[in-house]
Amino acid sequence: MDTEALNATKIIEHLHDCSHYNVVVLDSIDSTNDYLMARVASEECDVVLAEKQTAGRGRLGDRVWNSPSGNLYFSMHKVVHSDIQKLYGLSLVIGIAVARMLKNEGLEDVQLKWPNDIYWHGKKLGGILVETKQSANKVDVVIGIGLNIIDPTDEKFVCLNQALGKEVSRNKLTAELIKSCDAIFNQFIQYGFDTFKDEWNSYCLPDGEAVSSLKEHEVIDVIGTV
Numbered sequence: 001m002d003t004e005a006l007n008a009t010k011i012i013e014h015l016h017d018c019s020h021y022n023v024v025v026l027d028s029i030d031s032t033n034d035y036l037m038a039r040v041a042s043e044e045c046d047v048v049l050a051e052k053q054t055a056g057r058g059r060l061g062d063r064v065w066n067s068p069s070g071n072l073y074f075s076m077h078k079v080v081h082s083d084i085q086k087l088y089g090l091s092l093v094i095g096i097a098v099a100r101m102l103k104n105e106g107l108e109d110v111q112l113k114w115p116n117d118i119y120w121h122g123k124k125l126g127g128i129l130v131e132t133k134q135s136a137n138k139v140d141v142v143i144g145i146g147l148n149i150i151d152p153t154d155e156k157f158v159c160l161n162q163a164l165g166k167e168v169s170r171n172k173l174t175a176e177l178i179k180s181c182d183a184i185f186n187q188f189i190q191y192g193f194d195t196f197k198d199e200w201n202s203y204c205l206p207d208g209e210a211v212s213s214l215k216e217h218e219v220i221d222v223i224g225t226v
């Protein structure tokens with residue numbers, strides 16, 4: 001299956017209430033998370049996508065995220081003016097945002113594997129890498145999401161076009177992802193993680209680890225403090 005080229009104008013057309021997000025589309029970059037984290041101070045963009053990544057990163061520091069052209073490599077910047085503890089659980093909640101969005105796009109049976117892998121029918125559809133940078137009076141958060149759209153890089157993966165049986169519009173999908181992450185982020189900051197426990201457990205793989213308590217090192221990837 002073919003794939004639609006990413007286009008910032010087309011993404012913004014679908015954003016409606018979230019049209020204040022400044023979206024940048026790049027042809028190729030090492031990592032959209034790194035690109036955005038390097039620009040949090042200048043606030044020149046809120047969402048970055050790349051057609052491909054040359055050094056895409058997975059969780060736990062040393063994992064590589066294979067990033068050929070055609071899939072979705074997405075990073076979103078948010079700021080919180082409070083302590084980093086407020087963010088414990090955020091990476092789990094972003095899993096719910098992705099699952100909700102995929103469900104709205106018509107994908108049944110989306111599941112989450114602890115802590116935040118997106119699964120469909122026993123195979124990995126996507127992954128999430130949340131990173132933070134703390135300074136004196138704020139925490140910059142970069143929410144990185146990789147979703148396989150056309151290319152299930154190996155047999156452990158599945159892609160969205162395959163799962164949906166049709167070609168998805170990556171621009172529309174990106175807009176829906178921005179809206180879903182925006183809505184859940186605001187809700188999470190206001191009400192905290194507990195509000196989401198039941199929903200997270202409802203998506204949890206049958207043999208997966210249900211959420212009962214949060215251990216900070218398990219639920220957030222912190223890249224450093226400045």
Ligand code: BTN
Pocket residue numbers: 030031032033034053055056057058059063065072073074075117126127128129144145146147
């Ligand atoms: C994982 O499952 O290990 C997490 C994968 C996260 C990949 C995304 S793609 C966009 C963003 N940029 C990166 O370098 N990584 C995340």
